[in-house]
Amino acid sequence: MHSRKFEIKVPASSANIGPGFDVLGIGLNLFLVLNVTVDSSAIKDKSLNFDVHNCLITYEGEGAEDVPLDSDENLITRTALYVLRCHNIREFPAGTFIHVSNPIPLGRGLGSSGAAVVAGALLANEIGKFNLSRSRCLDFCLMIERHPDNITAAMMGGFVGSYLRELSATELERKEIPLAEVLPQPAGGEDTGLVPPIPPFEIGHHIKYNLNKKIKFLTIIPNFELSTATSRDVLPSAYTRKDLVFNLQRIAVLTTAITLDPPNPELIYSSMQDRIHQPYRKTLVPGLSEILNSMSPNTNPGLLGICLSGAGPTILALVTENYSEIADEIINRFKKNGITCTWKLLEPAYDGATVTEL
Numbered sequence: 001m002h003s004r005k006f007e008i009k010v011p012a013s014s015a016n017i018g019p020g021f022d023v024l025g026i027g028l029n030l031f032l033v034l035n036v037t038v039d040s041s042a043i044k045d046k047s048l049n050f051d052v053h054n055c056l057i058t059y060e061g062e063g064a065e066d067v068p069l070d071s072d073e074n075l076i077t078r079t080a081l082y083v084l085r086c087h088n089i090r091e092f093p094a095g096t097f098i099h100v101s102n103p104i105p106l107g108r109g110l111g112s113s114g115a116a117v118v119a120g121a122l123l124a125n126e127i128g129k130f131n132l133s134r135s136r137c138l139d140f141c142l143m144i145e146r147h148p149d150n151i152t153a154a155m156m157g158g159f160v161g162s163y164l165r166e167l168s169a170t171e172l173e174r175k176e177i178p179l180a181e182v183l184p185q186p187a188g189g190e191d192t193g194l195v196p197p198i199p200p201f202e203i204g205h206h207i208k209y210n211l212n213k214k215i216k217f218l219t220i221i222p223n224f225e226l227s228t229a230t231s232r233d234v235l236p237s238a239y240t241r242k243d244l245v246f247n248l249q250r251i252a253v254l255t256t257a258i259t260l261d262p263p264n265p266e267l268i269y270s271s272m273q274d275r276i277h278q279p280y281r282k283t284l285v286p287g288l289s290e291i292l293n294s295m296s297p298n299t300n301p302g303l304l305g306i307c308l309s310g311a312g313p314t315i316l317a318l319v320t321e322n323y324s325e326i327a328d329e330i331i332n333r334f335k336k337n338g339i340t341c342t343w344k345l346l347e348p349a350y351d352g353a354t355v356t357e358l
Contacts, residue, residue, distance in 0.1 A: 003039035003095075005358040006126055010119045011157065011349035012104045013111030014217065014309040014316050015149035018254055018272030019247040023161055025111075025153030027349035028217055032115040033101040034076070034123060035358075042095035053081065054092045061102035062112070075113060076100065079120025080127065083140050086198045087128055096127070107225030109310030114150035117141050118353050126355055134352075139199040148204045150310065157352025161255065162206035210259040217346045218317040219309060220330045222339050226284055231311035234280045243275040250274075263320060265297035265304050272305035272318075285313040286337035291330055300326050319345075 009031045017024040042048055050056045055071040071077035071092065084090070104112045121137045124130070132140075134155055141151045148162040254271040257264060282289045288308065297303050302322035309316040315330055327343040334341050 003037060003041075005035070005037045007356045007358055008034040008036065008119050008122050008126070008353065009356075010115040010122070010154050010353040011111075012346075013114055013150045013153035014109070014219070014314075015111065015147070015153065016274075016277060016308065016310055017159075017316070018305060018307045019250040019274045019276070020149070020161070020254070021247070021274065021276040022147055022149055023163065023251065024159070024255075025149035025162065026159045026211075026217070027153040027157040027352055028110070028219075028346040029349045030103055030110070030344065030346055031349070032104055032112075032119055034119055035099045035101070036123065036126070037097045038093050038095060038127070039097070040094040042097065048097075050095070052091075053077070054094045055096045055098065057098045057100065059100045059102070061100070062104060063102075063106040067100075067102075075116040076120040076123065079117050079141075079144055080124040082144070082196055083121050083124035084128055085194075085196050086140070087124075087130060089128055092127060098123070105221050105314070107227055108221050109226070109308065109312045109314040110219065110221070111150040111154055111310065113228075114141075114145055114154045117145050118151060118154045122353055122355055135202065139201060139203045142203045143197065143199040148206070152204060152206045153352075155353050156206060156208065157349045159209045159211045159258065159348060160206045161209065162204055164204055165202065167200060167203070209255050211348060212259060212261050212263050214261070214320050215258065215263060215304060215318050216320065216323070217348070218319045218323055218327055218343065219346060220315040220317070220327055220334070220341050220343045222285070222313045222334055222341050224313060224339065226311060226313045228311045231281055231284060234284060235277060236280065239276065246273075246275045258318075263304055268304040268318060269297050269306075272307055274307065278308050281308060281312055286339060287333050288312070288315075291315060291333050294333075295326075295329065300329065302326060 011027040012030040013025050013027050015025040051071050053071040057069045059067050068074050104110055106112045118141055121140045125132045138155050145151050148164055152160050152162040250271045257267045257271050302319050303326055304318040306317045323345050331341045
């Protein structure tokens with residue numbers, strides 16, 4: 001058989017931008033990369049340890065010592081197996097070799113799991129030659145990751161607003177988690193993925209906002225992980241009308257403010273305020289309140305707005321200049337709380353996820 005090689009690149013993402021809790025996300029130019037080779041003759045090489053699903057995974061980058069390399073445990077390949085099985089394909093083709101290069105910090109609010117899920121869906125689409133549209137691939141991703149902000153930003157790129165449509169009773173008949181169905185018993189249930197739930201069409205809807213290209217995205221990344229589940233546990237189950245209106249008013253302004261040229265620092269800064277999630281997560285990110293409340297365009301020229309990235313603990317700052325000065329001040333504020341950080345200056349990944357034949 002003639003071997004096939006292709007590359008999948010999926011951007012990191014930041015979600016919950018300012019007031020846009022579970023709504024706004026942006027793809028950033030820090031890429032999870034899969035280099036994939038499919039060569040059936042490789043299966044004969046006894047020195048290569050292909051697993052029971054005909055797959056061999058190697059990995060470099062963030063979390064290398066902890067990332068599982070079995071295809072029924074790795075998030076990328078588990079997602080791919082789910083999509084394949086929805087198309088009546090049980091395993092990877094013989095001799096599937098996947099090298100993963102991942103610079104996206106894990107558990108820091110930069111969409112590492114979202115990027116893995118998107119990569120897995122695109123991997124299955126290429127392996128199976130399904131010719132699924134990006135929109136349809138997004139449906140499969142949203143069966144696994146139910147929050148569309150990170151997923152949509154990673155798949156589609158740019159600055160996006162998104163939501164999940166309400167599903168009918170018929171569409172909700174199957175409620176199992178697809179990833180669990182890929183696993184062996186007992187985690188996978190009785191059928192262990194024999195009949196995984198096929199997603200309805202057009203689960204997610206999104207719109208891309210124009211973004212002034214002078215705006216860059218400064219990420220200050222603390223040296224500890226914070227799981228999304230932990231970060232969600234501190235949120236209240238209900239909000240006051242006053243707080244909801246506060247966020248709705250600001251999200252309506254922010255989505256246009258980011259398009260203006262020149263950028264209006266006061267307008268962007270004030271419209272990035274939030275009362276839905278950041279006030280409740282301050283206990284999980286030491287120094288968060290001080291950072292958000294004491295830094296502004298007046299005190300830090302070049303700063304447009306500042307917020308928690310996703311569920312945290314990374315801080316996202318929209319900036320036009322003085323990058324290192326702004327980063328240093330945030331890092332020093334974390335340092336007072338005994339936390340060390342790194343920082344990256346990123347730009348939007350306008351094209352989202354891509355697949356290239358090699």
